[in-house]
Amino acid sequence: MSDILGKVVAKIDGTQLVINKGLRDKIKLGDIFQVYNLGNELFDPDTNESLGKMRLICGTGIVIDVQDKQSTVLSNKISTINEKKIVTRSGINAIIGGTKEEYINPKEIRDDFAGILIGETIAKLVEK
16 A cells, blocks of 8 residues: 555546546556445454554556546456356267357456445555
């Protein structure tokens, strides 16, 4: 994580968010952000010392537009969905194997920021 923390200020659609950080905060195209909310406070079982609140990760995204005080973040998680087709065999193959499943037409879709609310916390991921 980095010291650049901000908030989600708008949802454009399921795959794009607007955050309250921009050029004045040294945000640039291609920066990666993690969106999270804070869960329960955690405590060390031996010392009972507070370890802080647990981060519940909601998603990650890449900056695709930067303005002075705001940036647009696009979800950067891609999933592949396959259509399933059942193939029925005939003749001797039907006796041996019956039917088989084939996956056709793989499609890549961009995962959305489902469940993310206005006000969720964002943090810039540090480049390696």
